[in-house]
Amino acid sequence: MxxxxxxxxxxxxxxxxxxxxxxxxxxxxxxxxxxxxxxxxxxxxxxxxxxxxISQGWFDSSVSLGEPGYEDRETLANGLDVAARNGFTDVAQQPTGDPIAEKQADIAFLVNRAAHTATALHPIGALTKGSEGKDMAELFDMKNAGAVAFGDYNKSLSDANILKIALQYVQDFDGLVIAYSQDDKIKGKGVVHEGEVSTRLGLKGIPTLAEELQIARNLYLLEYTGGKLHIPTISTARSVQLIREAKAKGLNVTCSVAVHHLIFTDDVLTDFDSRYKVSPPLRPDTERKALIEGVLDGTIDIITSDHNPLDIEHKKLEFDLAKDGTIGFESAFGALNTILPLEVIVEKFTAGKAIFGLENTAIAxxxxxxxxxxxxxxDWTFAKSDILSKSKNSAFLGAAxxxxxxxxxxxxxxxxxx
CATH class of the missing domain: 2.30.40.10 (Urease, subunit C, domain 1)
Incomplete structure (x- = not known):
């Protein structure tokens, strides 16, 4: 053509x-x-x-397409077509299928299934077997099969030694470790941000400390081991500051923020709408503004949609029981364009390629x-008719x-x- x-x-x-x-x-x-x-x-x-x-192709660093195992939520073919139609030339697929992508064959399956799609799929391999946080997965074999990074989606490692060993091990082949940061013991049974809104609604809260304590630990490990660490979807002001300080010390750390954490606050939870149940939880406006500041000053390297299709049986439930996650391909650009300069959006949609070891092709x-x-x-209002994904669990329905x-x-x- x-x-x-x-x-x-x-x-x-x-x-x-x-x-x-x-x-x-x-x-x-x-x-x-x-x-x-x-x-x-x-x-x-x-x-x-x-x-x-026209800009360099956009990259989404956190996508959870259903296949294999959850094709009722989304297939690779449709999910990548939706990504293409909404501006993404490249996406990093989280190891969230069934089976979890933890072996060479699992990565090869994903690479082969997406070999001829317009949007390129780059698999993230599980850091631990079954993403259970107990034993390290076959990282080198997965790297050879095409994995661009290693992490357990939305799961923290309680065992600090595994993260230490992983950071040391991947240096032999320039691997990238992803460390989702939320202390499960401090989180407890929390489902929303711990604060005024959680108290008013009677929902169990998750303090910012749950994220910040884990990030501080992971940064100490990185300082000890060296290597490359990516901290995804941060959500608090103190998290931004911790990463800012780590970068100033010369640590090779990068981070991302999800679109919904830059747009929404926990004030949207007043109707107990489970579309807004995400992990980490939505925070107050003070935290949201600090995240925007982190984007503008370069502390936050990547903005992701954190696109996570979920079926109605797991999402349209009582708030406590609903799964975390929202789709985001269709609304990502339009939402960010209401709060950020265009050049910043393009930068945060493209800078992640270099972090994940991908080529950023110039327009030349x-x-x-x-x-x-x-x-x-x-200007337009996001409606259900704008959703091309198989699942419809969008936090942005009705958003300007x-x-x-x-x-x-x-x-x-x-x-x-x-």
Whole structure:
């Protein structure tokens, strides 16, 4: 498919066309020309979209697609198509299937299933067998099969020695360890943030200390062992400060925040709506503002949708019994575009590739085309009809959004969200 994208504003700080409108010619999957007023070429389709913007392809560092084992929640084929239509050229798949991705064959299955999709899937291998936190999984074998990192999704390691050994072991092959940080003993039976809202609603609370104490421990381990540590979906002001201080000391630590923690506070819980039950829990506005500050000053490296499809049987329950998680592909860009500068959103959607050892393809002549198409203008309200995922458990239903992704060009495929 040979294409000419007309009058596209390029958002790429490394490009001489940054913040400028240009035409982009794609031939055989390669960017052949970037310029202005490029004439039509025989055999090339012309793509013209309202207020078209193009950036390097977006990367989502935390995605939980159902397959294998939970295809009723989401399949790889549909989930990756939804990702493509909402601007993501690359996603990192959490080891949340059944069986859990803990062996070479499990990673190979995921890689092979997604070999021909427009959005590239990059598996995260389980850090421990069964994600049970007892014995380390087959990390090196999984790395050879295509795993980009190792972690147990939304599960903390109570055994500090396993994390210590993992951080030491992966240095032999430049591996990345992911350490979800929440002390289970302090969390107890908590389901929401511990504070005024939890008291008023009569729900058991999770103090910020549960996250911060675990992060402090994990950073001490990193300082002792060396290696690379990624701390996902942080949610408190003190967590931001701890990571900021660790980076200043020269530790190789990165972190992410979920879109919903930048948008919502625990005030939305007044109706006991389980769509807002996530892990870690939504926090007060003081914590939300500190997270935004961490994004703006560079302490927080990645913004993730933390896309987690769940079936109605596990989500539409009493708040205490419902599973944690929300889908996020369809709303991620539009939600962030209401609170952050466009350049910051693009940076946080693309910087994660380097952290996970992936190539970040420039928008330049002579390179393989891989980019996201979007329109940053236009206010709209997110509705159920906007959900393309099989599961509908979105915390953003009814939310005011701004701008939409048009789709992607990646792996020689052009996917347009109509």
């Amino acid at each position: 040979n294409l000419i994208f007309k009058n596209a504003t390029i958002i790429d700080k490394n490009s001489p066309f940054n913040n400028k409108a240009a035409d982009i010619v794609i031939e055989g999957g390669i960017i052949k020309q970037i310029g202005t007023n490029i004439a039509p070429i025989d055999g090339f389709d012309v793509i013209e979209l309202d207020n078209l913007h 002549e002579g390179v393989q085309a891989s980019f996201t198409l979007f329109n940053p203008k236009g 959004l701004k701008g939409r992704a048009y789709g992607i060009y990646n792996r020689g495929k052009f996917i347009l969200n109509k």
